[in-house]
Amino acid sequence: MxxxxxxxxxxxxxxxxxAEHRPAHRDFLAGLGTDQDGTALVASGPYADGSGALLLIAAPSQEVLAQTLKNDPFAIIGSIAALRMTEWSPVLGELSHHA
Structure with a gap:
């Protein structure tokens, strides 16, 4: 993972x-980890300037995660102009147990 x-x-x-689809988007993110694809939300939130958001998600592979994120209501309605996905290793701090 x-x-x-x-x-x-x-x-x-x-x-x-x-704004209209935010409740469904948040329900989608909160539901990660409840199905069988192996993804789990670690943390998420919007940038203060409203330009986008950062999501930290545990997943078995980038391919699985990419497929899962296609079901995000924000993706379905076309409100995401760009998406960048990078494997990350949290070695220190409160999230380091995910490394």
Missing amino acids: SVFAVEYVYAAGSDDVR
Whole structure:
């Protein structure tokens, strides 16, 4: 199991549609780890400037995670302009037990 830092960059002008779908998006993220794909949410939250968000997600592989994130309501409605996924090793601090 690896931890991935996932960066969402929100599409310009998508504030209203994201606000509408935010409850479903948060339910989706909270539900990670309840199905059989092996993903689990470590932490997530939006950037203070509203430009995007950072998600830390444990997953068996980048391919599995990419497939899972296609089901995020924000992805389905097209409010994510760019997505960057990087394997991350938290060696110190409160999240280091995920390494």
